[in-house]
Amino acid sequence: NAGVTQTPKFQVLKTGQSMTLQCAQDMNHNSMYWYRQDPGMGLRLIYYSASEGTTDKGEVPNGYNVSRLNKREFSLRLESAAPSQTSVYFCASSRDRNSGANVLTFGAGSRLTVL
Amino acid sequence: EDQVTQSPEALRLQEGESSSLNCSYTVSGLRGLFWYRQDPGKGPEFLFTLYSAGEEKEKERLKATLTKKESFLHITAPKPEDSATYLCAVRSGYSTLTFGKGTMLLVSP
Numbered sequence: 001n002a003g004v005t006q007t008p009k010f011q012v013l014k015t016g017q018s019m020t021l022q023c024a025q026d027m028n029h030n031s032m033y034w035y036r037q038d039p040g041m042g043l044r045l046i047y048y049s050a051s052e053g054t055t056d057k058g059e060v061p062n063g064y065n066v067s068r069l070n071k072r073e074f075s076l077r078l079e080s081a082a083p084s085q086t087s088v089y090f091c092a093s094s095r096d097r098n099s100g101a102n103v104l105t106f107g108a109g110s111r112l113t114v115l
Numbered sequence: 116e117d118q119v120t121q122s123p124e125a126l127r128l129q130e131g132e133s134s135s136l137n138c139s140y141t142v143s144g145l146r147g148l149f150w151y152r153q154d155p156g157k158g159p160e161f162l163f164t165l166y167s168a169g170e171e172k173e174k175e176r177l178k179a180t181l182t183k184k185e186s187f188l189h190i191t192a193p194k195p196e197d198s199a200t201y202l203c204a205v206r207s208g209y210s211t212l213t214f215g216k217g218t219m220l221l222v223s224p
């Protein structure tokens with residue numbers, strides 16, 4: 001049981017380049033999330049998808065776009081990378097965003113460096 | 116706006132030396148307080164959910180408690196394998212989780 005799988009694990013970009021982070025879950029969860037984690041800042045929500053076909057902005061959405069491709073997959077795209085987007089990105093999923101428990105299962109993370 | 120403050124930022128313990136981590140929160144209508152453990156280079160892993168003041172949950176050497184303003188994660192007789200960053204998060208209404216910055220725990224043999 002793989003849980004939440006993110007690719008790539010590491011990526012180095014030059015300013016202005018674009019890239020897509022991929023995320024897939026095999027737990028039949030309805031909701032999926034993208035977070036970034038920076039030293040001294042904690043985990044901050046970029047975008048989330050409460051269910052297939054819907055996406056919503058989180059706390060720090062600027063410079064990012066997302067696609068909920070199907071129930072399993074949720075991708076994060078950087079159209080024109082900036083050094084401020086250097087971070088560790090985590091994808092997570094939960095059974096249902098509106099349930100009381102709403103326990104998140106996280107992927108292992110993708111470390112992105114923008115030069 | 117929900118707010119979560121964790122203290123201390125870092126804590127160093129000797130093996131067997133019990134202590135507590137603090138999570139203070141401000142929310143309008145708590146729908147859950149969550150504790151996660153994060154090992155270096157990995158994603159956070161769920162530990163506990165607490166819903167109401169007075170609730171307690173235990174798992175091995177860890178016990179989480181909740182009051183109306185804060186939560187404590189008590190670590191009894193810690194072992195080196197308990198070394199990790201412990202994250203606290205809250206949820207109010209139908210919002211998404213708000214995380215604290217975490218407490219980095221190091222347990223020395």
